[in-house]
Amino acid sequence: MQQVKLTQRKLYPILVIVIATILLAACSDNSSVQSTVENQEVATIEIEEGTNEVQEETLPKGSITFDEFINRWNEIEPERLSRETETISVENGIKTDMGHLGIPDSYIVQYNQKDSLIKTVSLNLSFPLPEDGGGLWGNIPYNVGILMDVLEPELKEEDKEELLNTLLNSRMIPEVSARWGNVTYTVENGDDRFWLDATFSQY
Known part of the structure; x- marks a missing residue:
């Protein structure tokens, strides 16, 4: 009888150690699994957020369609x-059309074939003849001002005047660019005609 009691007393600590070890191992496995799940959730959120950012960056912002123009x-x-326009080229989904703006002048529009959103509008305008008495620029400031009103109707009048002054008062510089809102206007000097490219900056 005493031997049985002694054996039981010896087994109790061993049983306690075994049970404690099993419990610790189970807790450790559960913690590891939970940590892994949490890490997967974080990774999934980061991937989804990254995907959304890329999609937003590739969407055209601020442009208008050819018909709206x-x-x-x-x-x-x-x-x-x-x-009535003439198609000049189609390349990588971008179509380039040319139309008339009065008799001597023309405009060229580059736009996406899929949704007709404009990338660039170019004006090809003639300088006034000396006998016309229209000064150096003639009706060029008027046409460029209309283009700004069409592409960026939210532009304030004083901002539009500043853009026009920057573009038209730099005749001796080969290329002049100016931007106030979402469109970059570029004038190439040195030709017998006035060339202006208006490109949507966030296309």
Whole structure:
């Protein structure tokens, strides 16, 4: 009887140690699994957020469609901007069309074939003849001002005047660029005609 009691007394500590070891191992495994799940959730959130950011960056911002461009211009100057255009090129989904702006002048539009959103509008305008008495620029400031109203109707009048002064008062510089809002305007000097490119900066 005493031997049995002694054996039981010896087994108790061993049983306690075994049970404690099992419990610790189970807690450790559970913690490891929970940590792994949490890490997977964090990774998933980071991937989803990254994907959303990339999608937002690739979406065109602030552009207008080709039809909107023509409609807005003709609201200011009824039927002056020709709707009949000639396709110059199609490359990588970007279509380039040319239309008439009055008799001697033209405009060129680069736009996405899929959604017709404009990337660049170019004006090809003639300088006034000396006998016309229109000064150096003639009706060029007027046409460029309309273009700004069409592409960026939210521009304040004083901001538009500052842009025009920057672009037109730098005749001796080969290329002049100016930007106030979402469109970058670039004038190339040194030709017998006035060339201006208006490119949506966040296209």
